[in-house]
Amino acid sequence: MGFVKKQKDRRIEQNERSYQRNCDGFKLQLNDPDPAVRRWAARDIIQCPDASTALLERLEKEETVEVRQAIFTSLINIGDSVAVAGLVECLRSEDAALRNEAIEAMKQLPEEVSPVIRELLNDDDPDVRIFAVNILEALKHPDVEKWLMEVLETDSHVNVCATALDLLAEVGTEKSLTSLNYLKARFSSEPYIQFAVNVAIERITNE
Amino acid sequence: MNNTAAKDISISNEDFQKFREYFYRKTGIWFDESKRYFVDKRLAERITATRTDNFRSYFTMLRFQASGDELQKLINSMTVNETYFFREEYQLQCMVNSVLPEITEKKLDRSPIRIWSVPSSSGEEPYSIAIYLLEHWEGINYWDVEIISSDIDTNMLHCARKGLYSHRSVQYLPAHILHKYFRNTDEGYQICDELRDVIEFTRVNVFDPLETKRYRNFDIVFCRNLLIYFDDMSRRQAAENLYDAMKPGGFIFLGHSESMSRISPLFKVRKFSEAVVYQKPLYTEARR
Missing domain, CATH: 1.25.10 (Leucine-rich Repeat Variant)
Structure with a gap:
């Protein structure tokens, strides 16, 4: 036992993800029973068209903190009008945590949020x-x-x-x-x- | 050909704004006004080194250069890399006395313990971790340990792989440790080959989710005094990336002035007698 020596072919990544890594796959995985799968889908879907819509749909029913965090971070990174409109809707939610997360997210989007502030x-x-x-x-x-x-x-x-x-x-x-x-x-x-x-x-x- | 000296190059307010926005988009590092002198000085040095004469020409070259070499050189000059061996030693004590016993107790598959030290800077931190494990953790005789260390600065990675240090870097090491793991040479203190052989140094931008995607399943992460250079959004993104790089139940050490609780709700605060550490929950926890 002791230190594992570095090797040219040592893989930094240990596990392969066995899920379908494309836009259709991400949309399906956003509703996977495993929160870890949903979280990765929320992270990776960012490059896909209609990503904001899919993320917002999931956000409505998502209860797991780490998945919600990934969804909000992706919505901030996308920052399109759909994402901003979805965040605005969260302000009307009865869920205080969701409202607070939406407020925090909107603070990160000054240019995108400014047209709707008034x-x-x-x-x-x-x-x-x-x-x-x-x-x-x-x-x-x-x-x-x-x-x-x-x-x-x-x-x-x-x-x-x-x-x-x-x-x-x-x-x-x-x-x-x-x-x-x-x-x-x-x-x-x-x-x-x-x-x-x-x-x-x-x-x-x-x- | 121009030979404008760095001291003769001026960076206007507009240049500074333009540059810092570009640099932020590329690295997640945000320079506020208090860093103005530091940024101007390094920009002027790069303008001189590339003989581009003024900010405008340099900035055009920086943005459109296909190889990205100059951007990497600029990143190297803009990042702060001062550190030393056994810095914030109480965290190393916490690792061996509190964190590792908890990890090994739950590691039923006996897979190697994976440690990620980021940023590596010139290597003092990952080598300190390795030395500390050898000197203070009996478990090293029974467990396999992998140490990977990463930085955005390729010059620093080169120094880290080389493992040659100044007196200042090793000044807080006990004499017997210095004697055991270093060779005193004309150029400085050379760390022994046994340790150089076990630490994998890689380039990564912690803020970039695509770059960090392949870093997975770490039991312990050291990410000290890095997040302070990021703005709120980049810090949030970096915290997410670090979270995804960790195993459930894994621990992350931050610098003494940093608090994960102010950045992200993803981690649990663990208060050990030696230090405060943040932990990725073992099980996914529903909010409601």
């Missing part, structure tokens, strides 16, 4: 609007401050505004002072908003 910020459901602000938290996009200012000026729901306000306190510049004061006036009977706006203004003007 739509999300105007969604009828205030929870979806809050999730949209959560996405802005880490979205590396030049319009983040502008979008947050719009929320402060127009959104009727105090929780949505409070979420945007917390973020603006971190990323805002002097450009947002007018919007902050406007929010303070709109929610004059909300002590938290009064307090948080003052904190945000102080932070921005002191920088």
